[in-house]
Amino acid sequence: MTELEELEVTDLATIEEALALIDKGLGGLTERQLVSAAEVADLLLDVRSLLSETATSG
Numbered sequence: 001m002t003e004l005e006e007l008e009v010t011d012l013a014t015i016e017e018a019l020a021l022i023d024k025g026l027g028g029l030t031e032r033q034l035v036s037a038a039e040v041a042d043l044l045l046d047v048r049s050l051l052s053e054t055a056t057s058g
Contacts, residue, residue, distance in 0.1 A: 018050045 025043040029035050 014050055014053070018047050021046055021050065 022043070025046075029039070
């Protein structure tokens with residue numbers, strides 16, 4: 001089995017939600033000069049959570 005065959009198809013709606021979350025988070029961060037590591041970690045954890053839900057439900 002090739003690597004491409006082993007990849008699972010991710011729900012398009014979940015990918016769109018993750019992209020919207022990233023865009024929203026980055027939109028708020030671009031106007032600032034300093035961003036805390038905690039804020040970046042929170043954004044990454046939110047995106048990971050969204051994608052993990054899809055991976056476990058599929």
